[in-house]
Amino acid sequence: xDAWIELARGPLFRLALTxxxxxxALRLANAVYLLAAAWWRAGDRDLPWKSxxxxxxxxxxxxxxxxxxxxxSAASFLFHxxxxxxxxxxxxxxxxxxxxxxxxxxxxxxxxxxxxxLLSAAAVMAVLLARATTASARALSTVQNVxxxxxxLLVLGAGFFASHPATSPFDARAMLLVHILSGNLALLLTPxxxxxxxxxxxxxxxxxxxxxxxxxxxxxxxxxxxNKENEPV
Amino acid sequence: MAxxxxxxLEPLDTTNLPRxxxxxxxxxxxxxxxxxVLDTVARISARCGRCAVTCPVYQASQDPxxxxxxxxxxxxxxxxxxxxxxxxxxxxxGNAFTLTEAYINTLxxxxxxxxxxxxxxxECPLGIDHGMITHLARWILAEVGIVPKALRVxxxxxxxxxxxxxxAIPAAAMQDTCEFLVEDCRDTYGMNISFPIDVxxxxxxxxxxxxxxxxxxxxxxxxxxxxxxxxxxxxxxxHYFDGINYGLFYSDRMLDRIxxxxxxxxxxxxxxxxxxxxxxxxxRSAKFFIKTFCGGRAAPEVVNIMEYTWHALRSGKLELRPxxxxxRVTYHDPCNIARSGWIIDQPREILRAICADYVDMxxxxxxxxxxxxxxxxVSIDEIREFRTKIGGATKAEQIRRTGATILVAPCAxxxxxxxxxxEDHGLDHVxxxxxxxxxLKAIIPPPHMRVEKPTDPEKDK
Numbered sequence: 001x002d003a004w005i006e007l008a009r010g011p012l013f014r015l016a017l018t019x020x021x022x023x024x025a026l027r028l029a030n031a032v033y034l035l036a037a038a039w040w041r042a043g044d045r046d047l048p049w050k051s052x053x054x055x056x057x058x059x060x061x062x063x064x065x066x067x068x069x070x071x072x073s074a075a076s077f078l079f080h081x082x083x084x085x086x087x088x089x090x091x092x093x094x095x096x097x098x099x100x101x102x103x104x105x106x107x108x109x110x111x112x113x114x115x116x117x118l119l120s121a122a123a124v125m126a127v128l129l130a131r132a133t134t135a136s137a138r139a140l141s142t143v144q145n146v147x148x149x150x151x152x153l154l155v156l157g158a159g160f161f162a163s164h165p166a167t168s169p170f171d172a173r174a175m176l177l178v179h180i181l182s183g184n185l186a187l188l189l190t191p192x193x194x195x196x197x198x199x200x201x202x203x204x205x206x207x208x209x210x211x212x213x214x215x216x217x218x219x220x221x222x223x224x225x226x227n228k229e230n231e232p233v
Numbered sequence: 234m235a236x237x238x239x240x241x242l243e244p245l246d247t248t249n250l251p252r253x254x255x256x257x258x259x260x261x262x263x264x265x266x267x268x269x270v271l272d273t274v275a276r277i278s279a280r281c282g283r284c285a286v287t288c289p290v291y292q293a294s295q296d297p298x299x300x301x302x303x304x305x306x307x308x309x310x311x312x313x314x315x316x317x318x319x320x321x322x323x324x325x326x327g328n329a330f331t332l333t334e335a336y337i338n339t340l341x342x343x344x345x346x347x348x349x350x351x352x353x354x355x356e357c358p359l360g361i362d363h364g365m366i367t368h369l370a371r372w373i374l375a376e377v378g379i380v381p382k383a384l385r386v387x388x389x390x391x392x393x394x395x396x397x398x399x400x401a402i403p404a405a406a407m408q409d410t411c412e413f414l415v416e417d418c419r420d421t422y423g424m425n426i427s428f429p430i431d432v433x434x435x436x437x438x439x440x441x442x443x444x445x446x447x448x449x450x451x452x453x454x455x456x457x458x459x460x461x462x463x464x465x466x467x468x469x470x471x472h473y474f475d476g477i478n479y480g481l482f483y484s485d486r487m488l489d490r491i492x493x494x495x496x497x498x499x500x501x502x503x504x505x506x507x508x509x510x511x512x513x514x515x516x517r518s519a520k521f522f523i524k525t526f527c528g529g530r531a532a533p534e535v536v537n538i539m540e541y542t543w544h545a546l547r548s549g550k551l552e553l554r555p556x557x558x559x560x561r562v563t564y565h566d567p568c569n570i571a572r573s574g575w576i577i578d579q580p581r582e583i584l585r586a587i588c589a590d591y592v593d594m595x596x597x598x599x600x601x602x603x604x605x606x607x608x609x610x611v612s613i614d615e616i617r618e619f620r621t622k623i624g625g626a627t628k629a630e631q632i633r634r635t636g637a638t639i640l641v642a643p644c645a646x647x648x649x650x651x652x653x654x655x656e657d658h659g660l661d662h663v664x665x666x667x668x669x670x671x672x673l674k675a676i677i678p679p680p681h682m683r684v685e686k687p688t689d690p691e692k693d694k
Contacts, residue, residue, distance in 0.1 A: 027276070030272075031269070031272070031273060034268065034269035034272060035269050037269075038266040038268070038269045041266070042266060042525070043524065043525035043526055043529060044521075044522075044524035044525040044529055045529070046524070046530070048573075051573075051574065055360060056360070059358045059359070059360065062358065072282075073283075076281065134282065135295070135297070136282045136285035136286070136291070136297065136300050137281070137282040137285075139297035139300060139303065140280040140281075140282050140285075140297075140300060140302055140303060141280065142280065145279070145280055194276070194277055194278065194279050196276050196277060197276075197277040197279060197359060200273060200276065200277050201277070201358075201359060203273065204273055204274075204277060204359045204360040204361070205360035207269055207270050207273040207274075207360070208270060208354065208360050208361065208362035208365060210266055210269060210270070211266050211267055211269070211270035211362065211365050212266075212362075212365060212521070213266060213525065214265055214266055214485060214522070214525050214526075215264065215265065215266060216525060216526055216529075217264070218261075218264045218265045218266075218485055218489075219484075219485050219486035219487075219488070219489040219490070219526075220486075220489070221260075221263075221264035222257075222260045222261055222264050222265070222376070222485075222486060223486055225260040225263070225264070226256065226257060226260050226376060228376075228486075232389065232393050233385065233388050233389040233392050233393050233487065
């Protein structure tokens with residue numbers, strides 16, 4: 001078992017992390033390039049930067065969330081807070097990233113780590129429940145939507161049981177292995193699934209705005225390609 | 234099965250329809266800025282369902298196909314399959330999605346159930362603009378000949394017809410109408426107004442929704458009264474006088490051609506600015522796309538008539554009689570001018586200056602609800618039941634809650650739709666008017682505009 005754990009948190013973790021970071025960087029660079037090119041060829045390059053920044057900030061710090069579907073929104077918000085804090089500030093994770101993170105990097109106190117883990121897990125379950133019981137969310141849910149949530153629930157649950165061997169109903173070493181393997185899988189999947197929004201979200205409002213800023217010749221060029229230049233309406 | 238939509242189409246050539254659809258999609262992606270948007274949205278769409286909660290159409294229909302995310306997914310599925318590497322690889326592996334005529338038929342039906350009000354974008358944590366995706370889908374469909382007949386016929390007259398406007402009003406008839414309105418204003422309101430035609434070197438060239446010349450005399454008289462009272466330098470161009478732009482609803486190619494005609498008329502008259510009448514989509518298409526298609530920062534500035542009136546009121550150039558309107562008044566924000574935050578407070582300030590009992594709807598401004606006839610659907614008479622019973626249900630409830638008997642809707646499309654909504658929801662006591670219809674009743678004319686009202690024994694009785 002120990003050999004498997006070492007393999008999972010050694011070479012496999014480094015591989016998963018490398019792929020994750022590399023492809024996330026590629027995704028970000030690609031999005032920035034595409035948006036910059038689109039902006040450059042727009043007939044009107046005056047973008048409403050202020051309202052784009054406001055809309056982006058509004059969703060990065062969504063204090064207004066509770067006005068619409070409060071339970072679903074609160075669960076989703078808590079889930080995001082936990083999922084952002086735990087990977088980077090849990091003492092065990094920081095130890096794993098020794099040499100990569102600076103020495104002054106803070107860690108979460110165990111009680112806080114447990115609280116965020118349990119809240120996040122509860123939030124994932126609430127979101128899953130909402131997806132199952134709300135008509136619109138159920139209609140929209142795909143296999144990927146549900147599978148990603150289940151995977152994250154597995155990461156959180158296994159991690160919690162692994163760190164509480166005295167009270168865990170499962171074997172703590174086995175739980176640790178499941179936690180690391182599922183965590184590695186989540187890292188691997190992040191750039192290739194909707195989880196990629198973790199890196200693209202600061203650009204999404206801008207993308208929607210740039211889309212409305214058409215190239216001045218867009219219509220005429222489309223007409224040429226489709227042989228419709230002289231076609232009547 | 235024959236291609237069928239709930240709206241009328243002109244005879245459609247369905248030969249190789251999927252192939253032609255994909256060719257049009259490819260051409261548009263290559264020459265527009267929609268590519269980066271689809272690339273981002275296709276990756277991040279979390280399908281959380283918040284858009285469902287904010288969409289008035291879905292709220293009324295409870296039909297999953299009306300969820301904005303669901304509708305966008307129709308186009309994203311095609312994009313992922315035919316325009317991404319992952320889609321190509323999946324196709325090689327077999328069992329991939331294939332575009333069919335039936336699928337295009339579904340898309341054609343769904344995109345005209347959206348009013349393109351873009352309310353869903355406000356509540357999307359990822360900022361996905363489903364209105365834009367609908368807009369793009371409609372353009373692709375238009376390039377293969379799928380456009381509601383009502384929109385296409387009107388645009389044909391505007392761009393290729395003899396009259397160059399969507400209502401097919403000859404320039405001479407427009408001038409006759411203006412002369413009649415001058416007389417009517419003098420007789421009814423005791424004010425001399427003017428409608429200058431083809432005045433070279435004017436500051437503003439005025440483009441109302443052309444249907445106002447047929448249907449909204451009070452709005453036009455109100456517009457002219459404000460411009461006359463403030464001594465504005467303005468004119469109507471006889472070569473092109475229509476603010477309506479259905480291109481915004483179905484094709485960027487048409488959008489370009491129509492705003493270019495406005496800019497061309499401004500150039501012909503050696504004028505400086507475009508002045509748009511009370512019309513939401515006409516204002517948005519001119520404000521945001523004349524710059525795009527007609528010279529960037531060098532393009533003529535675009536002003537909406539409500540902005541003009543508001544500035545005149547604030548600067549003291551326009552005097553309005555307080556409490557001129559006794560009845561309870563409420564205001565409907567046209568999506569195309571309010572969603573971006575452009576025109577929200579200006580009309581309210583004008584209304585508060587003249588109404589004794591003004592009440593706001595909730596929500597309002599940027600978060601307003603669409604009248605239900607947005608995105609050009611108001612012009613499609615054959616879908617009236619859908620427009621009023623589903624699309625306009627939330628708005629009808631909002632109007633009812635205000636208790637108002639006068640509903641101000643400063644938009645030709647919203648006015649038509651809201652009159653039908655009121656009819657179909659038992660709100661017959663509500664009068665739907667333009668903002669300048671009320672301004673006309675409240676204006677204190679400067680001396681040069683005043684005339685003695687001729688005595689009319691019948692009216693006096």
